[in-house]
Amino acid sequence: MKTNKIYNGDCLELIQGLEDGSVDVILTDPPYLYLKNQKLDRPFDEQKFFAECKRVLKKDGFIVLFGRGTSFYRWNTILNDLGFAFKEEFIWDKSYCTSPLMKISRVHETISIHTKGKGVINKVKVPYLEQKGHDIAGIVTDIKRLKTTFKNTKSLDAVLCFLENNSRDDFFENKTSKGCAVREGMFEGDRAVNVIQSITHGMNEKSIIRTDRYDTDKCTKNKTAAQYHKSGDRCVSIMQSICFGMNEQTIIEDQRDHYDTIHPTQKPVRLLERLLQLVSKEGDIVLDPFSGSGSTAIACHNSYRQYICCEIDEEYYNASVKRVREEAAPKLNLYRDCRKEIE
Numbered sequence: 001m002k003t004n005k006i007y008n009g010d011c012l013e014l015i016q017g018l019e020d021g022s023v024d025v026i027l028t029d030p031p032y033l034y035l036k037n038q039k040l041d042r043p044f045d046e047q048k049f050f051a052e053c054k055r056v057l058k059k060d061g062f063i064v065l066f067g068r069g070t071s072f073y074r075w076n077t078i079l080n081d082l083g084f085a086f087k088e089e090f091i092w093d094k095s096y097c098t099s100p101l102m103k104i105s106r107v108h109e110t111i112s113i114h115t116k117g118k119g120v121i122n123k124v125k126v127p128y129l130e131q132k133g134h135d136i137a138g139i140v141t142d143i144k145r146l147k148t149t150f151k152n153t154k155s156l157d158a159v160l161c162f163l164e165n166n167s168r169d170d171f172f173e174n175k176t177s178k179g180c181a182v183r184e185g186m187f188e189g190d191r192a193v194n195v196i197q198s199i200t201h202g203m204n205e206k207s208i209i210r211t212d213r214y215d216t217d218k219c220t221k222n223k224t225a226a227q228y229h230k231s232g233d234r235c236v237s238i239m240q241s242i243c244f245g246m247n248e249q250t251i252i253e254d255q256r257d258h259y260d261t262i263h264p265t266q267k268p269v270r271l272l273e274r275l276l277q278l279v280s281k282e283g284d285i286v287l288d289p290f291s292g293s294g295s296t297a298i299a300c301h302n303s304y305r306q307y308i309c310c311e312i313d314e315e316y317y318n319a320s321v322k323r324v325r326e327e328a329a330p331k332l333n334l335y336r337d338c339r340k341e342i343e
Contacts, residue, residue: 003285003306006297006324008317011289012045014310015052023056023308024284027275027296029066029265030075042312049289050078056287060119062087062279065112066267076112084114087121092271093253095134113279124277125245132246134253142238248278263293263316272299280305294320301328 007014030049031042053063063084067075080086090111097105113121132138254271272295280286282304288296291309293316300307301324311317 001308003308004297004300005307006291006294006309006311006317006321008311008314010312011310012049012052014308015049015056015287015289018056018287018308020055021058021061022285023287024058024061025276025280025286025305026053026057026061026063026289027272027286028064028288028290029267029292030071030290032068032071046075046078050075050082054082054084054116057116060115060117062119063114063116064275064279065114066092066109067112068110072110072112076114079114084116085118087113087115087119088250089113090275091251092267093251095253095255111275113275119279121278122281124248124274126248126274127245128242131249142242145235145238148235248274261293263319266293267295269295269298269302272296273303276300276303276305291320292316294324297324298328 001014001017031044057063063079065072065075065079076086090113092109092111094107094109097107132142252271252274254268254274276286276299283306285306285308286296286300288307288309291297291311294309294311297307297309297320299305309320311320
């Protein structure tokens with residue numbers, strides 16, 4: 001069965017056509033089965049479906065499952081009975097109400113992650129503003145803490161030590177002819193120059209420099225960066241999170257553009273990208289048996305994963321194929337062109 005393709009048909013028939021242990025991740029949002037007279041809520045053989053999911057997953061593969069209510073907890077129980085190991089639960093904070101007519105404003109969905117074997121969730125860094133952009137109080141607290149560095153000599157020294165990379169001659173392996181330290185693989189004249197030197201002697205351009213590698217880099221087996229950081233001062237930790245990102249959290253806030261959707265339960269692409277980063281690496285095969293609007297396919301395109309998607313409804317299938325062609329294909333072609341230029 002070809003990858004990077006959306007199929008129109010019943011997902012059980014699709015999965016039965018896949019080989020054993022051929023899929024790295026299953027990321028899907030099955031029908032919740034609580035809506036009445038809705039074509040979205042087609043019943044499916046849950047026991048058979050999840051048994052097939054186990055069969056096609058690789059040894060340490062993951063299943064990432066959206067859901068709510070009775071069906072969601074039933075699915076988690078089925079996975080447990082099949083021998084899956086529960087890894088983590090996430091909350092998607094939509095930051096808007098699904099239906100303003102309900103007595104309670106529902107603004108979230110639940111996501112569970114399970115592994116078939118001994119899969120390990122990746123340590124992922126999320127840009128500071130993306131992670132904390134909706135938490136104004138948290139940002140204010142960080143600013144206040146950084147402000148105290150001007151009264152706290154110890155904290156100020158720690159922050160300066162973090163920023164000043166040329167304070168250690170052996171900090172980087174390579175130096176330019178002018179004695180300005182640069183990271184390995186960089187060239188003289190690169191925009192990433194020494195911050196403190198710019199402050200002291202003036203700036204020709206704005207500069208950004210990585211200075212968190214006090215000892216060495218550490219990578220997971222999936223090449224997900226997990227640097228050694230200098231710790232001990234909270235102000236330094238804040239600076240590091242601003243410069244290099246924050247660890248992923250179990251509550252992810254991402255508001256979808258509900259005025260421009262092609263499917264009632266359409267998920268934000270960025271939300272799916274962040275989930276995929278936790279459980280996969282580039283080149284992995286991702287299966288979405290209930291693909292709906294095609295968001296999983298676009299997320300895979302953007303993060304260089306392969307996908308196999310299935311949508312039973314012909315109307316949504318056609319709309320999702322059109323959406324993927326318009327949104328994802330140009331980005332993938334641009335990436336390929338850039339790779340050719342580099343090679």
